[in-house]
Amino acid sequence: MTAHGRVERRAEGCTVVLCTASACRSELHAPLMSALRAAVRSSTHGMLVTTGCRLGPLACHTREHGPLLMVQPCDQHRQPIGCAVLVGPLRSEPDVAAVEAWLRGGRYDLALLPGHLRTTHRAAHAAVRN
Incomplete structure (x- = not known):
């Protein structure tokens, strides 16, 4: 149970959406795909889903370049059980390793990632409030 009296469902998996737009393509693409495939398996x-930009053209062209992921926790029936979170941009092999370990951990709590990998998520949520 949560502090608000709701029953919290446990995440049994997640949907990982990898952006393949030009702002997200980098030399990390191959190692990132390998790490994401391993974590999802x-x-x-x-x-694991690959797609074009989910942020829209303005946000895509004005944000820092590097791979960006969207992660949606799900239950055993593949139903969403929490908010989708934006992860990235990823800049290095240690970023890829951190994301792989985070996905394998199965908690999908954005606070468990290094601060620089939460930048896009924070910026997207701040923009909604403006």
Whole structure:
């Protein structure tokens, strides 16, 4: 139960959405794809999706370049059980390793990632409030 009296469902997996737009393409693409595939395969109910930019053209062209992910926790029926979070931009092999470990951990709590990998998520949420 949460502090608000709601029953919290446990994440059994997640959907990982990898942006393949030009702002997200870098030399990290191959190692990132390999790490994401491994992490998703280790999850009972994980799924990896590649797509174009989900942020829109203005946000895509004005943000820092580097791979960006969207992660949506799900239950055993692949139903969403929490908010989707934006992760990135990823800049280095240690960033890829941190994201892989975070996904394998199965908690999908953005606070468990290094601060620089939460930049886009914070900026997107701040823009909504403006």
